[in-house]
Amino acid sequence: MRSSLIALCAVTVAACGGGTPAPRAADVAALPWDSVEALARGTTVTWRMWRGDPSINRYVDDWITPRLAACCGVTLRTAEGQGPDILQQLRLETAAGAAGTTDLAWINGETFAALQRDSLLGGPWAHRLPSAQSLDSASAIIMRDFERPTEGFEMPWGRVQFALVYDSLRTPSPPRSVSALAEWIRAHPGRFTHDQGFTGTTFLKVVLYALNGGVGTFQGGFDAATWDRTAPRLFTWLEALVPSFWREGRAYPQSVADLDRLFANGEVDFAMGNNHLGVATKVRRGTYPASARVLMLDDGMIANTHYLGIPSNATNPAGAMVVANFLLSPAAQYEKQRVEVWADGTVLDINKLDTEWQARFAALAADPLGFPDSVAARLAVPEVAAEWHDRVVSEWRRRIRGRAGE
């Protein structure tokens, strides 16, 4: 109680003083929740996020924003920005000693690691949100971001799992393991490829894990000796198969959207995506044929979580916490997971919710175009330190894509 009072005084002085710095997220987090809500009411929160998907934009603009204004008196303003852009901006603002232009940021993985390294995130705060009581806090995939413990500096927001996509009419018996996939690629030259972006790299990491004894080999941070021992297996596997890839491996789709087009036009027999729940959405939208289905390899498919962070120079951490709390509520998480909306998996432990919400989430899992939750959970493997990802990208560009040094 006493610490809360001290924090309230500090936060109030900071909030009212014209020239004084904005309250810190950690100080706000120490307040009773109704005080945080009171501080947030009537304020505007600037949320920097990727704005590249109309479905996500609609969810945020048409569903979240009006409800947030109605329930909490917070005006939500979104701004474009992701990963390196957010990092660069916060570095510049902090170096200049300028007030922050971001109250809440959508981040994960390497961005979180870099922001933490440079002390650009405020907190800890996430554990103080009332909605955080329902988090699936037993899940390492949710509570560790690319192996780095979140420690209250970011709040889990959504969870996805990598999956291949196949057409059940064209490929009635798809390969179920990395080794079977290699045989399939050899037997069907020109019918498989991956994109050059994040999704394609995730596929390469799935193969890297599978060829080197599983994810455990790569856990515990990046290790150069382990890389030198394991990477050749991946690139030897690739170099042997690349002549059987689409265009003999001389061209790769720029993005996963380009790969989707090749799959939909019948130029290749597999697509892939970082969100297995999104396959049903793409079928309903007509991006994929009606016979498209999720394929998960028995070797394990990478699952990862995306998060919300509050920059250390945020001017409205109270508002940001209220927004984050609302985004973590069962209603907002349910809406987000609906395949008609975004199909982004929940980070809540369904068993911690009341029976009404349990029933509603269970109904979502019964989608006939979906993939059994229990199987997806069994095959889920976590992300490892971001340096592994960076190494796969640079080595793939050097050895596979580029014939000249890059």
Place this chain on the structure above:
Amino acid sequence: MNRHTGSWVAIGLLAVAPLVGLAWAIWAGAGGADGAFALATLGERLRRPAPWISLAWSTIAALVATALATMGAITIALAFRGTRAADRAARALATLPLPIPPIVVAAAAVLVLSQSGLLARLAATAGWISVPAEMPALLNVPHGTGLILALAWKELGFLSLLACTVVAGLDPELEATARTLGASARTARRRVLVPMIWRGIFPGVVAAFAFVLGSYELPALLGPTHPQPLAVAVLERARDADLAARGDAWAATLLLFAAAIAAVGWHEWSRSRA
């Protein structure tokens, strides 16, 4: 302020944007944005072969596309210079690509030229190939055929507009005089009209070349994976999660800048000889 001073102020204002951009690119390319400015870093980045290969590929693609578009524009301007409805319709159709966004041009190119596209399906229907997938690949290939065609089509709108305007302003007596002096219709066109149109559209040709050289959307969607078109390589590094790669992007933009300066220099040199 006298006229002489005013000119220098105007030149200074015009030079601000490119000079600030150039200074920033040098600073960031030399590691300044990472807090470790050293010209040796810039030199090391510029010694790597990848950006030069990308520049060479992009320059050749832009030159070929611009040459095709220029020839097309001059041909259209000469062939449809009359006042008949068909001439007007042809001129309007030639300028059609001008307002179409590059992303739409790319989507249309995919629809028509991909191995599952309309051309492939037509060829399969006609029996020239057994299945559409047998169609030779035109997109995302090192020879860049599909990309060059799409760039040329996009440029055609701008250059044919210029060429038609130049032709409309030509004195009809010039061709008639050449004919009177014994030149055939073909010779009169080739020796009299084409050089005059070329002179009129040359600044536009240089502008179109510089524009396509630095364009991103069409090369990103239709260009080869390797070599990477320079604009695609620049943006890939600028968006890299590894912030150090941004310095590579800025160093590569210096090459684009140099190529644009070379194009403008070529234009000025040609004008000085005219």
